Amino acid sequence: MRAIILSDSGLRLIERDVPEPGDGEIRVRVVRSGVNPTDWKRRSAGSAGSVPNMDGAGIVDAVGPGVLSHHVGDRVWVMLAAHTGPFGTAADFSIVPAGHAFPLPEPMSYDAGAALGVPAVTAHRALTVSEVGPRRLSPGALEGRTVLVAGGAGAVGHAAIQLARWSGATVVTTVSSPEKAALATAAGAHHVVDYRRNDAAGEIRAVAPNGVDIVVEVSPARNAELNQAVAANHATIAIYANNGGDTAAFDIRPHMMINARVQFLILYTVGEAALQAAAEDVGAALRDGALPVGEEHGLPLHYFPLERAAEAHDAVERGAVGKVLITVE
Structure with a gap:
């Protein structure tokens, strides 16, 4: 699979094996990866070889042992992927705790899902x-x-x-x-x-x-x-x-x-209870159609392909108005 990793020279695109989800984890085939200020700010603090980006949206590709809440083929939005492990969303596949992946109902776009999270x-x-x-x-x-x-x-x-x-x-x-x-x-x-x-x-x-x-x-x-x-x-x-x-x-x-x-x-450090409460309410607002994205809804979208992830981070660091998204699929 393709993945962006942190290295001494900045962000680098590599090929690596597809990771397997562990206990309580799922693997998401990423369609959109969202870039936040926290993502570029954490570059210097991240571990070499880890995949950046907290947020994203995609399709559940595999479930680990003990996961009953998700099934292969589910559309989801995810949060804090790069915080909970080395497999953030700037890659073809991301590994996240099942509790940090939430339903992305039709007809909500992957753009909208990747703009949630942080x-x-x-x-x-x-x-x-x-x-x-x-x-x-x-x-x-x-x-x-x-x-x-x-x-x-x-x-x-x-x-x-x-x-x-x-x-x-x-x-x-x-x-x-x-x-x-x-x-x-x-x-x-x-x-x-x-x-x-x-x-x-x-x-x-x-x-x-x-x-x-x-x-x-x-x-x-x-x-x-x-x-x-x-x-x-x-x-x-x-x-x-x-x-x-x-x-x-x-x-x-x-x-x-x-x-x-x-x-x-x-x-x-806010705690899992607060994160889950927020995700539940955000999901309800999403289902009500209250969280649209795009310039006509006040949030212009800026797209970068995966191989230009470094440019996407730079755009956020420079203060791009709107939401920067990496198109993975």
Whole structure:
């Protein structure tokens, strides 16, 4: 089989034997491999010879001993493949725990399946860590709540807009250009604010006079002042990335006075229960048609063949707007 591996010289395409699934594992014939910022960031930390990429979609090709939940021929989307073993999705075949592969119902495309994983599960976690909010998402779960999504044109931002909208929230998002504003609107945001304007806080407060309940935050250093200005009582600022700087400063007393919660999150250590809850809810949203992809739905798709996987990683590192996918089959 063809596989991209990590090497001292970067990403390299090789031929290798098709791996066999072990106890509790399945083998997926990969059709699409999704590339996330975490994938290029982990290149230097990965083991030489391992296959990168966390997310993907394809067809179950073989099941290991003890697996009763999957069958050969099942269409699935997978998450955290390169985290749970050496066989990520940048290859013809990937080995994943059966518990990290989820149904991809017809007529959902493999593009849509490969765009889930890290972005959608991260977005779900950010929307469910509020002190006074729901632990699970479903239609109506966020009814009456206002969600502010920072960077609504990014992959996590896109998923957060869609999941929050599906769950009944009023969704506000910040962007940095008219082009990104159009994408966030297409994703389903009710209100889009250019954060470079002098009165972004005023625009958000006009939509949410009592403040926003949940902030899905990609850039805590840059947005700390804005978040403070628009946070509601018992607001949660859920931070999943450090774009714009590794150090953020928070004024203690204003946050204390509204009982604000600053919640950090990363999927690698969040725990299996949270991952499974997110995957179940994401699957329900997928079946409801709430997670479409493509430029017309706010998430442009950029395709690279497997042999150009290094270029795909570079595109994500350079900040490509939308979702970068590797076409494997």
